[in-house]
Amino acid sequence: MIEVKFRGRGGQGAVSASEILGRSLFLEGKWPQAFSHFGGERRGAPVFGFLRVDNEPILLKCQIQRADHVVIFDLALADEQEVFQELKPDGVVLINTHRDIDSFRKWRAFRLGLIDAGAIARSAGLGHAFNTAILGAYVRLTGMVRMETLMSVVKQMVPSKIESNLEAAQRGYDEAKVFPAEGVN
Numbered sequence: 089m090i091e092v093k094f095r096g097r098g099g100q101g102a103v104s105a106s107e108i109l110g111r112s113l114f115l116e117g118k119w120p121q122a123f124s125h126f127g128g129e130r131r132g133a134p135v136f137g138f139l140r141v142d143n144e145p146i147l148l149k150c151q152i153q154r155a156d157h158v159v160i161f162d163l164a165l166a167d168e169q170e171v172f173q174e175l176k177p178d179g180v181v182l183i184n185t186h187r188d189i190d191s192f193r194k195w196r197a198f199r200l201g202l203i204d205a206g207a208i209a210r211s212a213g214l215g216h217a218f219n220t221a222i223l224g225a226y227v228r229l230t231g232m233v234r235m236e237t238l239m240s241v242v243k244q245m246v247p248s249k250i251e252s253n254l255e256a257a258q259r260g261y262d263e264a265k266v267f268p269a270e271g272v273n
Contacts, residue, residue: 090232091152093174094137096161101219104245105159106137109223112233112241113141121146134165141232157230159222160184161205168194178269182229184222189267196270201229203264205256212252212259220246220253224260235261 092109096102103124110120121140138152157180160166166183175181175198182201183192192200203225209218220242227235239254246253 089140089142089146089148090156091154092139092141092157092159093152093155094139094159094161095165095171096135096137097165098133098135099216100135100161101217101222102135102159102161103137105219105223106139108219108238108241108245109226109233110139110141111245112237115237115241116233118143119145121148125151156180157182157226159226161218161222172197180230182222182226182264184218189265196267199229199269200267201225201264202267203260205260208256208259208263212249212256214249214252214256218256221256221260224257224262225264226260228261228264229266 094102094106106122110122113120118141123138125136140146140148154176155174156176158171158175159182161184163183163185180199181195184205185202186204186207189202203221205218205221205225208221209215223238227233227238239257242253242257243250
């Protein structure tokens with residue numbers, strides 16, 4: 089089983105990203121389980137999307153404590169120590185950032201992806217909802233699902249600006265910077 093934790097703020101698309109990825113994996117024959125956690129205040133408040141995926145039905149019904157992958161929509165919500173504690177040792181991290189790899193020296197213990205999904209979403213006319221750009225980068229980083237499947241699900245599940253979201257997903261895939269783990273502590 090692979091467990092993924094999406095960390096973001098309300099309105100950025102972290103919860104819908106887990107649902108879009110879950111449906112994409114289902115279409116490729118996997119068994120996904122997507123769920124979320126957020127407080128009463130949704131827009132701008134911290135939000136978590138969770139996704140489990142396996143080759144058989146998932147019976148586990150609890151939050152994810154130690155994830156295989158962490159996707160960070162807002163770096164301000166990603167205290168280094170907290171993220172390191174919630175990631176499995178061979179974890180994968182995808183960060184939405186405009187900063188370069190030199191800013192993430194301690195993160196190099198994990199397989200790391202960097203993408204400026206916010207800039208991609210703004211240039212595509214999507215405002216602050218950049219889940220499709222993040223998902224494109226996630227596909228490139230992990231290879232868990234085919235890009236064609238993701239694009240098909242975006243067409244089905246995104247309620248508006250479909251072409252802009254498809255463009256953002258493709259650009260996320262194309263522009264993601266992927267770095268192997270280096271064992272840095």
